[in-house]
Amino acid sequence: xxxxxxxxxxxxxxxxxxxxxxxxxxxxxxxxxxxxxxxxxxxxxxxxxxxxxxxxxxxxxxxxxxxxxxxxxxxxxxxxxxxxxxxxxxxxxxxxxxxxxxxxxxxxxxxxxxxxxxxxxxxxxxxxxxxxxxxxxxxxxxxxxxxxxxxxxxxxxxxxxxxxxxxxxxxxxxxxxxxxxxxxxxxxxxxxxxxxxxxxxxxxxxxxxxxxxxxxxxxxxxxxxxxxxxxxxxxxxxxxxxxxxxxxxxxxxxxxxxxxxxxxxxxxxxxxxxxxxxxxxxxxxxxxxxxxxxxxxxxxxxxxxxxxx
Numbered sequence: 001x002x003x004x005x006x007x008x009x010x011x012x013x014x015x016x017x018x019x020x021x022x023x024x025x026x027x028x029x030x031x032x033x034x035x036x037x038x039x040x041x042x043x044x045x046x047x048x049x050x051x052x053x054x055x056x057x058x059x060x061x062x063x064x065x066x067x068x069x070x071x072x073x074x075x076x077x078x079x080x081x082x083x084x085x086x087x088x089x090x091x092x093x094x095x096x097x098x099x100x101x102x103x104x105x106x107x108x109x110x111x112x113x114x115x116x117x118x119x120x121x122x123x124x125x126x127x128x129x130x131x132x133x134x135x136x137x138x139x140x141x142x143x144x145x146x147x148x149x150x151x152x153x154x155x156x157x158x159x160x161x162x163x164x165x166x167x168x169x170x171x172x173x174x175x176x177x178x179x180x181x182x183x184x185x186x187x188x189x190x191x192x193x194x195x196x197x198x199x200x201x202x203x204x205x206x207x208x209x210x211x212x213x214x215x216x217x218x219x220x221x222x223x224x225x226x227x228x229x230x231x232x233x234x235x236x237x238x239x240x241x242x243x244x245x246x247x248x249x250x251x252x253x254x255x256x257x258x259x260x261x262x263x264x265x266x267x268x269x270x271x272x273x274x275x276x277x278x279x280x281x282x283x284x285x286x287x288x289x290x291x292x293x294x295x296x297x298x299x300x301x302x303x304x305x306x307x308x309x
């Protein structure tokens with residue numbers, strides 16, 4: 001029996017995602033043995049502020065060590081949260097498969113009486129590690145306090161038992177994939193908090209010349225998700241922004257028509273530039289690039305640059 005080694009981070013969420021991927025791959029390739037190998041990344045080892053890491057321009061701190069293992073042939077397929085993956089892959093690597101996306105929205109989890117964003121009193125303390133969530137939240141509710149919060153899902157949920165946080169914001173996908181959907185108090189709609197480009201989607205990365213494992217990974221590829229993600233990531237790439245910038249993008253497809261919304265914000269939420277682009281889903285890359293150009297024309301470059309100063 002042939003063995004395929006699948007590399008991932010060792011967090012609860014990363015392992016849940018990878019086990020889901022392996023189960024889907026096993027359905028398509030029942031005669032293949034899939035082995036999961038965990039790899040610690042720079043983001044796992046560095047417990048400092050994600051905002052500070054982003055400002056240093058370190059765009060690959062959740063994936064670099066996994067990609068190094070892929071290049072060195074210690075693993076055959078890498079599984080990433082797609083929103084963590086830089087828009088340009090290292091030479092010799094490619095994203096070979098994007099499985100069907102789950103809910104892309106962010107969610108609120110709060111203490112009793114603070115289960116909805118509208119219920120939060122002035123000065124309520126909200127935990128998040130994301131510069132995007134902080135910027136969009138401050139734009140919508142500048143009266144709130146946003147406090148940096150890192151750690152795995154259990155750690156973040158655990159702070160609600162302390163007096164330091166009144167509510168936290170997480171990605172819906174993480175709670176869904178770890179079977180904790182019941183913990184979600186409120187889904188934050190994209191008109192309030194636009195998701196990160198690629199949020200809710202996974203990426204299966206392989207060596208570009210490894211035809212066999214490219215084929216293995218591609219067996220669970222979802223074309224509609226790919227079109228949506230391509231538009232969002234082309235938007236991000238067109239801005240020259242990394243995955244930690246205060247940038248949101250969300251694409252939907254209906255009747256073959258793709259609608260892409262994109263936002264770029266000041267870090268403190270005092271300014272948000274918003275725009276929408278619509279076109280044929282087959283032109284997804286062009287739609288993303290055109291929307292980025294539109295926002296750059298409206299002054300988005302200064303906001304992107306400020307996020308990395």
